[in-house]
Amino acid sequence: MNELLDPLLLARWQFGLTTVYHFLFVPITIGLATTTAVFQTAWYRTGKAEYLRITRFFGSIFLINFAMGVVTGIVQEFQFGMNWSEYSRFVGDVFGAPLALEGLLAFFFEATFIGLWIFGWDKLPRGLHLATIWATAIGSILSAYFIIAANAFMQNPVGYEMNAEKGRAELVDIGALLTNPVALAAFPHTIAASFMVSSGLVISAAAWHLARNQHLDTMRPALKFGLWTMVAAGILTTFFGDQLSLAMVATQPMKMAAAEATYDTVCGADASFSLFTLGTPDGTSELFSIRVPYLLSLLSTHSFDGCVEGINDLQAQYTALYGPGDYAPIIWVTYWAFRWMIGLGLLHVIIAVVGLWLTRKGRMPKQAWIWKVAIWSFPLSLAAMIVGWIFTEMGRQPWIVFSLLWTESAVSPNVTGLDVLISLVAFTLIYGALAVVEVRLVIRAIKKGPPEVGEPHPETGRVEPATTVY
């Protein structure tokens, strides 16, 4: 019973659950806000009804997700204090600033302009109304920057000094905090990946209709846009992912070692990257493995003869530096999360390139299975995003702030296991119920297709959008 009610374990599960859940909606929101803004811009410039219909179609799916992102986001901010009060006391002087900046600069912006966009179709001049969706998109991207800068401090603490008397980290250089090399690589990596997710959604929705040979006037341009965005975002995600792994090797070599489950330091050809391993992933015995020589060296150091430090060597180093303890994350999680992230990500770029070839010069494939593959773009690209986030956060363990504070020392001492169990069950139930509702609403909105938007104005030839109300 006491083991069941371990507050640390429960708090970690709750944070993981609520963060992953919140993070499902974040990339969709970031990507779809911009997607909607792009199509609205196309309508603004051309006045063509089909662009307005695409705008309203993806706009409505965007809003269904946005609502979930907003309400699950509040939980994230409250949870630092509720479940991780020792962390909050230790790090608030540093970590609080980017959160406050996020609220003041990004969330206010996003929350205000989304209201203007939803309800302003007939109240604002067309150009100003277009600006509100761009403001929403910019706000969401800006918020990602601040939260990643805050998270980067946990991965690679910079811009702080220890105050021994107060027993906490204190900010001494906000510039350094906001230009943390980990943040500078993780931010574009995450944003580009968000566009992979949203283009996955665009491809899925378009494919569903095109497979049924309907809504061709709107779904063909949407598909084309989705495929090109996937390719471009895929290239950027890969490029910045590579930058991020360099930063990771420099600052958190244990995470890279855990990503590859490399126990001993390896160099050159021996620094191989296993695509697949069968066996006990704790490294004690390996039954079967497909390995690409030099690849790990290339990923980690950008050279063929680089060395990658192994878990055992790092464990010895850290024990000497920080005292006795287990400094390795859970290897099977990091090993497989890293592979699924890269594998699913690359798979989508390939699918998109093939899709562009199959639909070149207005062709439409007839085979049902091709469209089925396309429809899976959305869930699988979202899965790639999620395992990427799980990798980066689980790979940080056992630290909550690398080299400064252990996760187990950060939990609220006065919140009992029963308290956390109650909240964990409550969040699981409400999040579960809302997941069912939200997925059904999204599928329903997709199947309904782009809405009709009325007849063009007799003089201007433009279509005037209708009012929106709740």
Added chain:
Amino acid sequence: MDLSIVWFWVVAFLFVGYFVLDGFDFGVGMSLPFLGRDDTDRRVLINTIGPVWDLNETWVIVAGASLFAAFPEWYATLFSGFYLALLLILLALIARGVSFEYRHQRPESRWKRWFDGMIVVGSAVPALLWGVAFANIVQGVPLDAGHNYTGTLFDLLNPYALLGGLTTLLLFFTHGVVFVSLKTEGEIRERARRLATRAGVVTILVAALFLLWTGLAFGTTWFWILAGVAAVALIGGWLANLRGAEGVSFTLLAITVAAAVFALFAALFPDVMPASNDPANGLTIENASSSEYTLTVMSWVAVVFLPLVLAYQAWTYWVFRKRVTRASIEAAAH
């Protein structure tokens, strides 16, 4: 002046902003069963706050983050200490927020009734519990030497705190109902006016009792001045509503909420989280605040961006200044 004292009042200002703005959202949400006779009525009510509830709610996120940044100890003690109460607030805010967006997604009346219920409960729970929480902060709670709360949820539900909760509940309700009369036309506007008159009487009595209790137990000079402003504004707001001056009534009630919340902060000053068991364990502005450097950075950000935020939010209210009518709801598609 010491920057940490400045930030005590900035945090107060952000919570004031939250309670003034999201407070009447809660009131509108709670008024659904009283003012909404049919689906169109209820849609009219929801649409009065439709474009602004999200920006109003964001004030609590900014207030919370500023508390975290400027007073990490206060944030940590408060949020871990009031764990289950904040959990209930979070669950309520989740239910309310998705309901605004999901209610209109399907036409079935069962679907709508379900989300109406979530809006009502999701508005009432935070309206009550925020008052309970702030009354407990002013009153003080048991803390250990590490500034950790040592009581339970039920210790928070003491008579004084419950009276505080009832006060915010009623105040937000009346403010929301007056907002409805300001933003609608026809029958519903009349109903709202009459309801505000009746609710206002109860609100005045309960609020007077709470402010008096707070003043006698924890009052400072500034508390009495601000509480006096709140009392005069509340009675003035009630009278203005009686005479049909909806705009004046709404403004005076906004002043009531602002003055009352500022009064609580004035009663708290210079403590931030007094300990009821041993004063030495309590948190003060002095021992709970962030470093000078962090507060300086935050001050520059606030000075530059807070006016900008206030400007574009005021502009939003101006854009949506027109009244919401049954005709406008029925004319619009889903």
